[in-house]
Amino acid sequence: MSNAQDMLFRTLADPTRRALFERLCREGEKTVGALTARAGVSQPVVSKHLGILKQAGLVRDRHEGRQTHYSARLGALAPLVDWTSEMAGFWQSRFDALEDLLKRMDQ
Amino acid sequence: MSNAQDMLFRTLADPTRRALFERLCREGEKTVGALTARAGVSQPVVSKHLGILKQAGLVRDRHEGRQTHYSARLGALAPLVDWTSEMAGFWQSRFDALEDLLKRMDQ
DNA sequence: TTAACTCATAGCTATCGGGGTATGGATCAT
DNA sequence: ATGATCCATACCCCGATAGCTATGAGTTAA
Structure with missing residues (x-):
């Protein structure tokens, strides 16, 4: 019963996640490593957040090697x-x- | 370090809170009792959510009796x-x- | 004054979720 | 083939918070 807005609001409510999305908007395509470098959290955490962003449709992923x-x-x-x-x-x-x-009423 | 977006996203991320805000947008001014009647949660919970919405600047309150x-x-x-x-x-x-x-490049 | 009503606050509990480390699968370099 | 690198998953931990009941403060009615 959760509509699209619900998913979006919940996903973007987390500052770390929103920061990742913002960087992708500002700087375009990035690898997990590049994102992790300036995310302030560990790589697994970045991966998890990216997974949630992907599930919300906010990001797409492309595998290369x-x-x-x-x-x-x-x-x-x-x-x-x-x-x-x-x-x-x-x-x-x-x-x-x-x-x-x-x-x-004025009339 | 929390900007305005952060507060808004966090506040609107909760379905109960967003539903309250939506009702106020759709139906205009309502008392706490009227909101509680169809909120699906207890009155104290409604009051708390309204307090958070108010703190985010999303609602205003007017005391009458x-x-x-x-x-x-x-x-x-x-x-x-x-x-x-x-x-x-x-x-x-x-x-x-x-x-x-x-x-x-085309030139 | 007393009783009933409306809302806010306090205190508690349980759940959710964001953080970490450990590890495995896959790919590239040597 | 072996080691190194990149990413994802599994698991645990802990703080945040949404829900509840109980209660108090303020207001109207009897």
Whole structure:
């Protein structure tokens, strides 16, 4: 029963994970080793986080010899944008309704 | 060292909390009692979540007699939108750079 | 004043999850 | 073939937190 937003919010809630995703967005494709070098946590931890990011659809992996290259999949952020827009939409429609009411009261 | 995005993602990561915020966006101002009625958790839990939402700036409260009315503060979502745009921007600029490179190689 | 009601806080428990080390599988270099 | 490198998995540990009940503070009704 967990929708797309749930997965995204939970995945991006962790600072280490979000930092990894940000680096992939900023700097493009990176190997696990390169990511580990500046992640501040051990390699297994980086691998686990990358696995979670992949499961959320936020990254993709490409195997080349003994190293794995990860890159950001920006399209996965769409549900987050949609959710935000939806919330804004509800708020706006209620605002419009209020505006409308005030207008009618003014007549 | 926790920026605005961190607070927002962590706060919205919990399904119960996000559901409360969504209801406030959809249906407007609600009392704690009204929220508790359909929250699926106990009243103290609802109060605690509302407190966290308030601390994140996502809701505001208004005291009226013995009841407290909560409402959504949509502006608080701005850092989230900014972050998303920033990530998209990085991705786009790298894409543009690649496009540019290919263009120059083509000459 | 007393009783009922609304919400917030305190205290507790159990679970979840992020961190680590150890290790194995796979690939490359010697 | 052997050793070194890169990554993923398994396992454990511990802190964070979401849930509960009990209770108190504040407010309205009787």
